[in-house]
Structures are given as structure tokens and as C-alpha cells.
Amino acid sequence: MTSKERAYRIMLEDPTQFVSKTTIKHFIGASNEDVINNIFNECKRIERLKTPKEFDARPTKVQKKLVFKVTGIDFNFALKQYLAEKERKETSNG
Numbered sequence: 001m002t003s004k005e006r007a008y009r010i011m012l013e014d015p016t017q018f019v020s021k022t023t024i025k026h027f028i029g030a031s032n033e034d035v036i037n038n039i040f041n042e043c044k045r046i047e048r049l050k051t052p053k054e055f056d057a058r059p060t061k062v063q064k065k066l067v068f069k070v071t072g073i074d075f076n077f078a079l080k081q082y083l084a085e086k087e088r089k090e091t092s093n094g
Contacts, residue, residue, distance in 0.1 A: 003026045004026050004027075004029065007022075007023045007025075007026030008078075010023050010027075011023065011064055011067070012075075012078060013082075016064075017063055017065075018058055018061035018062065018063060018064065019061060019062060019063075019064050019067060020060060020061050021036050021037070021040050021060070024036055024039055024040060027067070028071060040062060043062035043063065043066040043070055044062060046069070047063065047066065
């Protein structure tokens with residue numbers, strides 16, 4: 001499983017609500033660290049509107065739903081594409 005495939009699985013299938021910068025990087029395919037930092041920081045800013053910084057239990061992770069909101073990626077569309085690609089790979093291997 002490649003890093004990108006793992007990131008897609010985490011973002012779309014895994015029940016965990018939080019992701020790291022590395023997962024975001026592989027999910028959106030950006031190599032520029034500034035882009036990743038901007039997305040991460042914007043997610044943290046939105047989180048802090050509801051939770052003060054002192055109570056942040058996960059300083060190195062952000063909520064998945066905020067990543068989708070900040071990047072403008074439609075979760076349902078991404079999930080549909082991911083599942084179609086996964087099914088295509090399974091049928092070509094089996």
C-alpha cells in the first residue's frame with residue numbers, strides 16, 4: 001500500500017476523527033510544506049474558535065471534517081471515487 005493509498009484509506013474509511021500533517025500531505029498530493037502548513041493552521045484556527053488552545057488535546061492533529069472544509073474537497077465525491085478505484089483494482093487483481 002502506497003502512502004497515498006494509506007492516506008485515502010485514513011481520510012475516507014478509517015473511523016478516527018483526527019489526522020496529521022503527513023496524512024493531509026499525501027491525501028491532497030501537495031509537496032509544498034507551506035501549503036500543508038496553511039491547511040493545517042487554518043483547521044487549527046477553526047478548531048480554536050470552539051476550543052481554546054490550552055485545552056487542545058491533539059496539537060499535532062486536526063479533525064478530518066475540517067480538512068475537507070478548508071480544502072473544498074467534497075467528502076461524498078471523494079469517497080465515491082475512492083471506492084470505485086478500490087473496486088476496479090480488486091476486480092483486475094482477482
